Amino acid sequence: MTFEQKMVIIFFTALGVVLGASLIGSASAILVRQPPATTMVRLAGEIKIWAIVAAIGGTFTAIEVLESGIFDGEIRAVLKQFLYVISGFAGAQVGYFLILYLAGGKN
Numbered sequence: 001m002t003f004e005q006k007m008v009i010i011f012f013t014a015l016g017v018v019l020g021a022s023l024i025g026s027a028s029a030i031l032v033r034q035p036p037a038t039t040m041v042r043l044a045g046e047i048k049i050w051a052i053v054a055a056i057g058g059t060f061t062a063i064e065v066l067e068s069g070i071f072d073g074e075i076r077a078v079l080k081q082f083l084y085v086i087s088g089f090a091g092a093q094v095g096y097f098l099i100l101y102l103a104g105g106k107n
Helices: 003-031 038-056 058-070 075-102
Strands: none
Touching: 003 038, 003 075, 038 075, 058 075
């Protein structure tokens, strides 16, 4: 898998985690008689960091790559890992904005 392909996969994985968790979580809010739109926006905000972690494949791999890159002088590996995190963050943020738009803004 090329670098660009992996960045696209990470972006859409993070996007999917935020959208899925928020939408399914809002369905559960109906069961407990809570406002679904408010719950959806709250969940989208809370799940973003976990979406990034899930999209890049867990924290230990990222930390190992960063450690080897910094201590072994592999700046390219550090830069790639940083760009993967940015891609995951962008996907999670786009998911959050889509949920915010669906819910009609912050409730």
